[in-house]
Amino acid sequence: MSANGPTLASVPAAHAPIRGRGTVVSNVVDGHGRKLRLRVEGWPGATPGQFVMVGAGPESSVPRRDPLLPRPMAVYRDLAATGPASEGAREVELLYRIVGRGTTLLSEASEGDSVSIVGPLGEGFPVEAAPGPALLAGGGTGIASLYELARALAAKGRETVVMLGARGGLDLIGREDFAALASEGVELVCATEDGSVGVEGFVTVPLRERLAKAGAGATVFAVGPTPMMRACADLAAEFGAGCLVSLENPMACGFGVCLGCAAPRAEGGFSLVCKAGPVFDAREIAWDGLP
């Protein structure tokens, strides 16, 4: 049971989570999504792929009780704070889309507002254990997990390609940020279903092309809606390449106690996305059982 049950998976001590407040630095529209930047006192830093639990909207002097639960969001950019009195402070940037009450309220947070935050949580991408050319495929707000990952891979001299897929150009949240990583050696390829930006079609179109070149030695890092990740995993398997995915199951706590985020394992039983994940080897997941 210890490998796949509700265990106390060991969390690397370097990034022990904090429970704190994020002060809104900016909360801006980016295409059909939004970028929320929070200044967090005592933020310990995150490894690529880790996430935070963010309150569903800003807090007043009275804590928010409706919506009650925080939302899991991947750390998009992990930045040193700038400006006056910023010594030691860190800024955490998140990507989101307005999909319900929580994200609607979050979209109303303005500069100086306070948002509850718990993190960093989960285990990030095992960069060292995933060899070869790095093919990063992202869709939806899941692309947030790929930004710091791409930087980390490129910094190690790895061939790094980010492939972002979306319905149309405005759905490619963070596109300009990713494009700017060219200076760090990260190549960006976009795919849109309407063909308005980049290749026409799903993200699997450029992924297939790159896998055909890189072959079995490559590693695919896929983050996005479940069908998209599954398609990327199938494609990786077709070429004999490894595939890591980051799951986005709903969760109430993010640190292993609500047991709400359990993902079914291929070998039977469940793994907690918040503790064992959110990053998994695609072959470990029983895809049919995901919500």
Add this chain to the structure above:
Amino acid sequence: MSAASVDERVELAGIPLRNAVLTASGTFGYGTEFAPFLDLEKIGGFVAKSLTLEPRFGNPPPRIGETPSGMLNAISIENVGVKAFLEEKLPALPAGVVVIASAFGTAPEQYAELASRVSPHPRIAGIEINASCPHVKAGGIEFGQDPTLLGELVRTVRAATEGPLLVKLSPNVTRIADMAKVCEDEGADGISLINAVQAMDVDVRKRRPVLSNILGGLSGPAIRPIALRMVWQAAQAVSIPICGIGGIASAEDAVKFLLCGASAVQVGTLNYLDPGAAERIARGIAQYAADQGFSRVADLTGALETG
């Protein structure tokens, strides 16, 4: 009077507690998960995730859903089993932490075996019978909803342990006072209430229930007034100590339960979103006592004026 001079100690079912705030089973894991967020030795104690004799996996996803000021869950007692709990989880906790084990089974004999294995452990302060888990098809719900079954369960477990014995009651009954009385008559040392309220929700886009299990348990601030009413009714019916549970999110909420007759409280769902809450609530209760001129938190129990 200052909060620092208030005597925060209370006693629950014969268990001495440093303060009146425990955390509820199923919302606090095995304790160590909260070490980054609060000082485990500054809360009254915690009730560990319900145990079964063997390790157990829960329901397939989706297991949770959000509702107004609350959440639904149908986890189904996923746990590491009694052996791993005693050998791995308990030793990982700091020495000063008060641990109450929670027992779950499908037959009274299973509860009794759990109690006899867990109670004698020096780190276990007491046992709480989970007679009320509202989302397991075969199990708790029957015991907690039928006075005869509940009486048989408490009697069987009572015979298996001399240690402090609490019974956690289901709110999914017509008359909570009857259930409380059965527990008292059969020798329980205290009762904990309420567990989650049976509920459901629907995803209209998918035309499916939100939970894979269809039915689940509603918890969080949404159920607090129901919980308070039931604690009040139980307190009128029995003289054994009561632990109040249900949507507590602040010291003020906790005080309401004490005034209605609870000797201690458990913070539950709030631990998910605010993992440091229990420690803060304990401090807040002491401040309330000081502000109201009570030198002992224990004197708040039942101090409601109804005349």
